[in-house]
Amino acid sequence: MDERAALGLLDRELDPVGDDAAVVDGRVLTTDMLHETTDFPDGTTRYTAGWRAVGASLSDVAAMGAAATAAVAVYAAPSFDDAELLDFVRGARDVCDRVGASYVGGDLDEHDEFTVATTALGRVTDCGPVRRSGARPGDLVCVTGTLGRSAAAIRCFERGDHERANELFRFEPRVAAGRALAPDATAMMDSSDGLARSLHQLAAASDCGFAIEADRVPIDDALTAVVANGRASEGRESATEAALEPALTFGEDFELVCTIPEARIDDARESAPVALSVLGRVVESGVTVDGEALADEGYGHGESR
Structure with a gap:
């Protein structure tokens, strides 16, 4: 089990x-x-x-x-x-x-x-x-900060750049953001298991679905940089495109994933002490990115990094 x-x-x-x-x-x-x-x-x-x-x-x-x-x-x-x-x-x-x-x-x-x-x-x-069960179709789905910081840290550990890796591993818990978003958010959780898995968990709790757009996912610059460094000799795919998959599924970023009624998004963005990105919308069912099914993949405790 x-x-x-x-x-x-x-x-x-x-x-x-x-x-x-x-x-x-x-x-x-x-x-x-x-x-x-x-x-x-x-x-x-x-x-x-x-x-x-x-x-x-x-x-x-x-x-x-x-x-x-x-x-x-x-x-x-x-x-x-x-x-x-x-x-x-x-x-x-x-x-x-x-x-x-x-x-x-x-x-x-x-x-x-x-x-x-x-x-x-x-x-x-x-x-x-704010629980996971309040999302309703029509709400906007949002995420604080950027995704992929921990994925970048792991690559830095693997390359022996321990100083940079430790720096990236020390994330800021979004307590202030959570309090600021609480008056407007209908559902919320952290992204410790990754954005893709978080969306599936929110969907199950709220009996809904999500439709997000890939170009709205806020990828951390550190992840883009380490991916670009690793692909320097290949030249087939942009670093941003290559960084999307770990940004979606790696997890351990501890950002907040939340749903907010569209009429409240301006107030939420103004009150949040960190950038708040709108990824897409809550829909009736299914979890998709650019219209294609987004697999329920992410971090599992007990899995070695």
Whole structure:
């Protein structure tokens, strides 16, 4: 049983499940687990690991349109190195500071593989939590920021450019954007599994479909650059065209994918503290890009990068 099958099993057993975080007494609560083998490529610093692990949980808070308040982390490793442990905590604390939350501790454990489990807590705003189930035909489907940053980071790790790779891996959780979009968004989630899979997940939750246009997908310049570098001797396809597939499916970008009524899009763009791209529209059924079916492909936890 893979992760998606396991989630399907739990969906039938537990109620409610399916959003980026649970809502409990006006708070949102979420937890994540990351492993060295699958989530932290060779060359990832402990500072980046702390930032990225805690940031992943803060991103779930952002996807609910909530204000982030606090985070904790479990740090497990074969042994405890002073410098590595302090770097991890500093990364965790700095990403919390970036979004106005507090890093309030956690736990230590010995384990045969560097593993991190994180939990983040948020506060529901007056607009209430934004769930995945509110998209309606006619709404516009949008995404914050750019896509492909993590895909570019992985290629930099593979090429030995660890400084640039670590920089790209330290994403900013879109907590401020989530709060700004909450009054206008009808549905929202983060893009940790990739845009294509996120659209399929939103479609299932809202019982709808999506029609997007490829030339509206905001591809990160870093991905275009590394793709262009890798294709320099081929010359058959533009770097932007080649970067589209990883931008759609690689995942781990932690941007927000949301739906907004067309009449509210100007207000949403004005309030959002980051670029908001309109990709297309919510339709009755199907998930397509330029009229062709967009496969449900993306990141699966447990898959080695």
